[in-house]
Amino acid sequence: MRAVWCGFALGVIWLQRQAALPGIGGWWACVAAGCVALGVAVWGLRGDGTGVACEREAADGRGFGHEFSREGWRAFRVRRVVGWSAVWCAAFSVGFGYAAMRAQTRLAVSLPHAWEGRDIEVVGSIKGLPTHGDKGERFLFDVETNDARLAAFPRVIQLAWISRDVPAPRLEPGERWRLTVRLKRPHGNANFGVRDAEANLLARNVRATGYVSAPERARHLVGHARGFAVLVDRWRAALRARIDSVLAAAPHRGIVMALAIGAQDQVSPADWQLMRGTGTSHLVAISGLHIGFVAGLAGWLAAAVWRRSGWLGRHWPLRLPAQLVGVTLGTMFAALHAALAGFNVPAQRALWMAALVALAFVGGRQLARSTVLAWALGLVLLVDPWAVVSAGFWLSFCAVGAILFAMSGRPRRRGAQASRDDPDEEGSGARTWWQGLRATLARRLRALVERLRSAAHVQYAVTVALAPLTAYWFAQIPLVGPLANAFAIPWVSALVTPTVLAGVALPAPLDALAWRAAHALLDGLVAGLQLFSGPRWSLWWLPQPHAWALASAALGALWCLAPRGWPLRWAAPLTWLPLLLPSADGALAEPSGAFRLTALDIGQGTSVLVQTAHHALLFDTGPGPESTHAGERVVVPFLQAQGVTTLDTLMISHADSDHAGGAPAVLEAIEVRQLVAALEPDHALWPMATQHGAQTLPCVAGQRWQWDGVEFTVLWPDAGALTGKPNDHCCVLRVSTLPTRASTNAPRYTALLTADIEASTERALLARDRDLLRAQVLVVPHHGSKTSSTEPFLDSIDPSIALFQVGYENRFHHPNAGVFARYVARHIELARSDRDGAVRVDVDPVAPGEDGAALELERYRDTQRRYWKEQ
Incomplete structure (x- = not known):
């Protein structure tokens, strides 16, 4: 399935690079290519189980076995390579066609040019979390009816309610309104090297943007929209209002809000500038790291309570294993946390990975980590084919992939083996109390050192792997990023985030105590990051790289993270030199006169x-x-x-x-x-x-x-x-x-x-x-x-x-x-x-x-x- 999902993902990515959607000829070519590739895959992988058995026998020195000769074995291996390549091609065609079908369906609904700039009365409900500002409200509107009587009228529009003579009302998710609006087609600024605003609108299914043109004619209707998404948004809005009331004038209120409900619009410019300059801005979002850490903590607590149910006169572990309870509740908590985050791409990735691991555990199976990542990749793109146009998609999946690749060549010693290798632990029956204590401390110290080494290696892998992507998306590489993250990641993950979530779970007035404590911890975080952000050289600005320079740097990152013994690892940094060249849009060729x-x-x-x-x-x-x-x-x-x-x-x-x-x-x-x-x-x-x-x-x-x-x-x-x-x-x-x-x-x-x-x-x-x-x-x-x-x-x-x-x-x-x-x-x-x-x-x-x-x-x-x- 790894080959299938990876081929599917490549097809989706390739579609998002196209200048136009395929026509009739393109569709027939896609279907024909998929069918041919599927036929070749069936031919190439026929009898694959027998071939694997022969391969094992040959590896064990027992010859080629069965009816295979040496020449036949070579032919079989060639056929396998051709077969799996065909699987990739077939999955690529499916991914390309699926993304094209979704795109055609979404683009079919759009505001006609003739209705741009005209007053239209719409009835609908507030969708998602509105953004409150000094100049009014910005929000998504889920349209139910329109007086333009257009059958293909956009279902979701993005609106601004500007405060003029009368302040705009405080909008809440799910409220139903009758509004007079002026709209235009989804159009964004288009500039070299700047993020594509129109792609973002398409990904959110926003097919028109505009503003409330006649606020005096707006009418708040009775009732609310219904649905699970509305319930989640109303819960998030209530939490936002509560945090606002508790931390009204606090400087880092926006970070607390971002960690609680995933809304980043209240983060102050000073906090953004500090975190971008130190490479820690990913900590402001509810990322996969936060979801994984908190879900693991919730699962561990649930399993611990379940094991100790005997204290309450119950014997629950006899009916249901504690590990199963912990995994299930941890996954449910991950889903809850992802909902709070608004199901952004990193949250979806973490949720799918946690769910797959939980299903495998319940089914008594063990999945390879690369298989789990491939399934998560495919499922994210199955839900949202436009996720590939966002930086979060690439940063999230590449970070996890880099960690898995870097750690695959670092086998860890098991505790029992370490104990047998420790001379202090031999003859444990004759040890004195002091010798036993010393051995225990030594073992704990070795375990701590090993964990610190692993954490440092993980941070090194993520920094190296994401440096080319950071240069591409943000035109910068924070040189102090590894050190800043080494301090900030455990601080935010182990202290700030659990404290914020405790405030989410606790009733008033205890929630206020938790959020104030989280803000005090953020004061310490900001003070620490300011120490790293002082020198001017701490932030290295780079032009947006060419595609080939980005590919060269990515190859160098894999080269650096390869297992020990890989040839010429010292030369890997040379592949990053093209990042220093002028921007991807070219530069002046002549030294003067132009x-x-x-x-x-x-x-x-x-x-x-x-x-x-x-x-x-x-x-x-x-x-x-x-x-x-x-x-x-x-x-x-x-x-x-x-x-x-x-x-x-x-x-x-x-x-x-x-x-x-x-x-x-x-x-x-x-x-x-x-x-x-x-x-x-x-x-x-x-x-x-x-x-x-x-x-x-x-x-x-x-x-x-x-x-x-x-x-x-x-x-x-x-x-x-x-x-x-x-x-x-x-x-x-x-x-x-x-x-x-x-x-x-x-x-x-x-x-x-x-x-x-x-x-x-x-x-x-x-x-x-x-x-x-x-x-x-x-x-x-x-x-x-x-x-x-x-x-x-x-x-x-x-x-x-x-x-x-x-x-x-x-x-x-x-x-x-x-x-x-x-x-x-x-x-x-x-x-x-x-x-x-x-x-x-x-x-x-x-x-x-x-x-x-x-x-x-x-x-x-x-x-x-x-x-x-x-x-």
Whole structure:
């Protein structure tokens, strides 16, 4: 079954990498391949039991036995290899087809484009745990009816209830409401190296997102939704409310809540930053480690009580073995704990493994650990084929696989054998009391040392195995992670988690005592982790690796963890060197004279990264906490995935929140050497940048500098006080290649970044120098607003490529239809972030692309196409 489940998993994983779902021809090919593979498997494995018997006889030196000759035996072994390979192929076809069928069923239900942005009245119930915030409520809504009368209306939608004049009500799971909402199709920001939001929506079966458009018309209906999931969610919500009341202002209240019910939305940014920097953020979630530890503890306690039932005048072990009771109750506790966690992927993995071990024990069988892991892998993907797009899936299964692989070559000495080898324990009948005590202490000490060695080896295996995945998913490797985890794992697992769960089980007011004690233990944990997180070198930032670099590092991890005697184990770290190469999205090939411009998809706002061979400039940072958190959620992860750990210049064009809102997040996470901005002198960003060690200066026309054969020139605003509205004094930046020594007459290639300038500023720039405005690449002014992109301005620039940074179905209706038509009429190559995702333009006059052009345009949704992505 290991081969079957592993082949099934590979098929599911392969489907999630496809740009489109299979058509009729693809389905027939899949069915044909599966049938052929199944036939080959039956042929190859026919008589497999006889072959195994012959193999055992040959290993025992008794010849080949039966009717097999040596040549026949070789042929039989070849047939077995072919047969098991065919089993993999058949299981692969089944996994691929199953995942494709589930995907087609789920994608068949979606909101029609015609109903986007229109008021729709829906009736349904609150699904899962709503997220409470200062700005309102975010929640999933299970739709029962809709007034659009659409047969294929999405069953689950994601909504925001924004507090405006009247605060949003406190929503609870299972409540039934009648709401007027405005929806759009499940669309997420699409950027190189940043997690795919649309895949997450598909995995949760969210087929539309939106907000409550008419809160005054909302009606709370009588009754509640029913079902086991609703009961669990209501229980989790009650626990969350109780923890809130007990630890209202406590700094680590969010961690207690995360360990109790799996909800991480209340964990403070300071705690997240500390745990990510020390590689211990996995402890915030209810992981498989917690479930396994607590379930084992519960099973041990249940078995211990059952064995001592004689104290109560009962003899339960005579009717039912204590081991069976312990295993059964431990598995039930694991299921309960997984339900509290919301059945995340690590919790599912731990639950399936515990259930399989329990079933095997009840049935009197013993399963290999690799078989248990393979069954858990298959069952997780059978329930949720989209689990493979989450980091938790890979980190959880790879961690357990690494532990099993690393420990497979470390046989443990049994206690009896250790006793026989101990000279102090020989002649036990003649020992004195002191000699017996000394022998017992020595034995306990050896056992403790062996456990510490095993724990250290496990931690080493997990660290080595997960390092490549950590670099891929998080663009970082915490160098202090092994030491921090060696302290944090036992602290959280043995002390904090049981104390939190004691609070879950105990009635009031005892639960409050347990949660306060857990918070006091967390104070000690945070104090210890701060000791590890002090040095700057403790966190190693790496660019997101190429696929082949990731494969090379994974092979090196297996090489390192191989049993002793494996050849050239010392050379395994050499396979990790490709992780140090530039990001998977490539880098500038030429040392000078070229630049790359990447317009990020951050919704409604602007953020553009300009890179030369050795320098980087970020022009605006997108919205911040006041809107979509794009600076923290998109810009910073993108920079880290590209390997940009230092910005030579951060340029903030003006104070509007969709341009400057994400700047604090960038300053916190990325080293910024210089802030250039068109901001009022009393703006909060000036002291914040100084506090983070950045030089500051205002953005003024005439500023000019060169990096790696590329010239940067500020064209606007003029020196002096910033008057008028912010759009009137936006920074306008011109980026242009310089002539090389080999060709001083070569054409210059220019990009123009115009922020939110409007017609008046365009006329002022035209009056100064029209030739200075000519550019091949234009970041469209003011997101294509009707107040910008005048005809004379476009004629003077004469761009070949124009980039619109706009939000999907944004409320400003950018770009304006008439303005967009001006660009279309000029036959300009157009790219829009709402349709194309992030857009990258490589400008390289020295080494032009395959078509001979010095400009190369890449749209994220074209090159990183997946079947679920909106386009």
